[in-house]
Amino acid sequence: MKRIASLLLALPLAVMVLVAQTASTPEAQRMLEDVRTLASPEYGGRAPGTDGIDRAAAYIEAAFTKAGLQPVNGSMRQSFTTTTSVSLGKNNNVTFSVLVERPGVPLEMTKPTKTAWKLGVDYQPYGFSDSKTVTGDVVFAGYGLSSSHATYDDYKDVDVKGKVVIILRGLPKWAEKDEALKAVSSLRTKMTTARDKGAAAVCFVNQKGDSSDVLARFGIDRIGKNSGIVALQVRRTPCARIFPPKGTSMFVAEESIEKTKKPNSFALVNTSATVSTELTFVESTTSNILAMVPGTDATLKGEYIVVGAHYDHLGMGDENSLHGGHEQALHAGADDNASGTAGLMELARRIAASPLRRSVLFAAFTAEEKGLVGSKYFVDNPPVPLTSIAAMVNMDMIGRLRDDKLNVLGTGTSSMWEGLLKTIVEGTTIKISQSAQGTGSSDHQSFFLKDIPVLFFFTGLHSDYHKPSDTWEKVNYDGQATVVTTVERAVRGIGEANERPPFIKPAGSDQQSASGGFKVTFGIIPDYGDDPQGLRISGAKPGSPAAAAGLADGDIITKFGSTTVKNIYDLTAAMGQAKPGDVVEVTYLRKGKPTTAKVTLVGR
Numbered sequence: 001m002k003r004i005a006s007l008l009l010a011l012p013l014a015v016m017v018l019v020a021q022t023a024s025t026p027e028a029q030r031m032l033e034d035v036r037t038l039a040s041p042e043y044g045g046r047a048p049g050t051d052g053i054d055r056a057a058a059y060i061e062a063a064f065t066k067a068g069l070q071p072v073n074g075s076m077r078q079s080f081t082t083t084t085s086v087s088l089g090k091n092n093n094v095t096f097s098v099l100v101e102r103p104g105v106p107l108e109m110t111k112p113t114k115t116a117w118k119l120g121v122d123y124q125p126y127g128f129s130d131s132k133t134v135t136g137d138v139v140f141a142g143y144g145l146s147s148s149h150a151t152y153d154d155y156k157d158v159d160v161k162g163k164v165v166i167i168l169r170g171l172p173k174w175a176e177k178d179e180a181l182k183a184v185s186s187l188r189t190k191m192t193t194a195r196d197k198g199a200a201a202v203c204f205v206n207q208k209g210d211s212s213d214v215l216a217r218f219g220i221d222r223i224g225k226n227s228g229i230v231a232l233q234v235r236r237t238p239c240a241r242i243f244p245p246k247g248t249s250m251f252v253a254e255e256s257i258e259k260t261k262k263p264n265s266f267a268l269v270n271t272s273a274t275v276s277t278e279l280t281f282v283e284s285t286t287s288n289i290l291a292m293v294p295g296t297d298a299t300l301k302g303e304y305i306v307v308g309a310h311y312d313h314l315g316m317g318d319e320n321s322l323h324g325g326h327e328q329a330l331h332a333g334a335d336d337n338a339s340g341t342a343g344l345m346e347l348a349r350r351i352a353a354s355p356l357r358r359s360v361l362f363a364a365f366t367a368e369e370k371g372l373v374g375s376k377y378f379v380d381n382p383p384v385p386l387t388s389i390a391a392m393v394n395m396d397m398i399g400r401l402r403d404d405k406l407n408v409l410g411t412g413t414s415s416m417w418e419g420l421l422k423t424i425v426e427g428t429t430i431k432i433s434q435s436a437q438g439t440g441s442s443d444h445q446s447f448f449l450k451d452i453p454v455l456f457f458f459t460g461l462h463s464d465y466h467k468p469s470d471t472w473e474k475v476n477y478d479g480q481a482t483v484v485t486t487v488e489r490a491v492r493g494i495g496e497a498n499e500r501p502p503f504i505k506p507a508g509s510d511q512q513s514a515s516g517g518f519k520v521t522f523g524i525i526p527d528y529g530d531d532p533q534g535l536r537i538s539g540a541k542p543g544s545p546a547a548a549a550g551l552a553d554g555d556i557i558t559k560f561g562s563t564t565v566k567n568i569y570d571l572t573a574a575m576g577q578a579k580p581g582d583v584v585e586v587t588y589l590r591k592g593k594p595t596t597a598k599v600t601l602v603g604r
């Protein structure tokens with residue numbers, strides 16, 4: 001499962017009670033063996049671009065072959081290249097040059113004092129920083145807040161053009177209830193603001209009260225890696241050190257903003273900085289493993305049920321790790337998602353032994369943890385026509401069944417699901433906890449966004465989630481077998497039905513897909529693939545302002561009003577400031593040609 005903060009909040013973490021897990025049936029024992037193998041050190045945590053995941057791919061392919069499944073279009077591998085990681089290059093430095101005034105000596109004759117920040121100790125570039133060298137005077141810009149709807153503006157009295165700007169993270173306490181300021185307070189929005197005001201580089205420093213003051217985990221931000229500005233995180237002490245002793249200190253300025261509710265931004269006297277960042281992105285080839293069991297009905301075999309589970313995980317710990325330490329450690333991913341992968345192989349054996357009227361396409365997806373990359377590739381390059389996919393059934397984290405409580409998401413995506421869910425638990429002690437939405441942090445979302453009915457089975461989050469402690473012996477194999485049998489009933493129900501499940505959009509799904517808190521709706525469907533020019537979209541929602549303005553699949557948005565758009569974060573930053581009724585000029589590239597459209601934003 002891909003890490004999404006809101007999901008973590010929505011589902012309470014259960015306290016794990018460590019009990020020896022049993023596998024008392026042959027099915028459960030088979031899954032135990034599959035989970036233990038995939039979660040073993042030999043598979044290295046199955047990170048895309050590593051030998052470990054290639055071993056896992058071969059293992060799954062062998063299981064599909066042994067079960068008698070057929071390749072799809074001649075091969076079980078759907079391979080593609082994607083950015084899998086980012087690393088620091090050789091050229092990463094931050095040096096400061098301070099001119100100290102001496103009586104009787106002209107400033108231009110004094111020799112500058114040089115200081116530096118130490119990489120990895122004092123500071124670290126963000127994985128979305130631009131790679132280049134910039135030199136400029138240093139400016140402290142408070143919390144970096146600027147909004148057309150707020151009177152408080154950290155940029156009111158300072159010019160940051162070409163400057164290296166220091167910004168506190170978060171918000172002053174008094175501003176926590178100020179909707180206008182809150183809307184412009186996220187890290188990425190502050191970065192967009194600084195960049196659009198002409199800053200050359202931005203250094204974020206943790207605010208007071210963050211006693212841990214640790215550097216954030218370095219890693220790739222796939223949906224917005226080209227931020228268009230040099231961006232660093234610096235710890236408080238080394239940051240405070242560069243404020244000249246005679247001027248206002250960082251701590252005093254921070255205090256003053258808190259007390260007076262007024263900005264306190266200023267240029268650091270006679271201080272300039274040279275910042276060099278160099279990030280290297282690693283591209284790797286990785287594969288979805290696809291195999292199918294053809295349907296038995298002459299007509300219905302042309303329709304497919306995609307049964308999916310991602311088989312990748314976080315390797316030795318990537319940017320999605322919740323491991324406390326920064327050192328490398330095997331992230332075995334037994335529950336996430338060796339459990340679903342084992343379930344997928346088990347279901348493949350069962351369906352192959354007794355096929356359905358409709359065809360079933362089994363898909364072990366890669367790079368889910370990197371942002372649903374494998375499933376997105378699948379729907380954008382479908383091995384069978386998308387219109388022939390009757391439903392998608394997803395298993396992600398099915399190894400921790402507790403009190404027979406099974407989460408099923410996507411229950412609002414077809415009118416057939418309510419009845420189906422009743423029948424699959426008949427005669428069992430399974431209690432289903434439903435959620436209507438088809439969006440959410442796993443691969444079914446890619447299918448839902450293509451108007452395909454989805455069902456997502458999931459046994460819940462736990463305290464080992466995305467940590468090295470998600471190990472094979474904590475999986476409840478008898479519980480997992482029960483879940484797989486429940487999923488099997490669902491797949492058989494869909495596969496044997498006379499009618500295919502009609503797709504419906506659950507109420508409130510638009511709200512779910514855009515980040516909350518906006519006053520307005522625009523209605524684009526972002527394409528999260530990276531584009532150096534701007535934000536590529538895969539369409540506009542019918543009836544939305546974006547559709548009315550003629551925006552369509554393949555357009556690349558480069559500007560929204562006065563905000564330069566390089567990625568989804570920039571658009572989010574601009575939307576956070578918009579009001580219903582605003583007419584905004586949107587600039588986009590259509591087949592490489594710059595085009596503009598006036599968009600009238602409407603209220604939610």
Ligand SMILES: [Zn+2]
Binds near residue numbers: 001336369
């Ligand atoms: Zn995960």
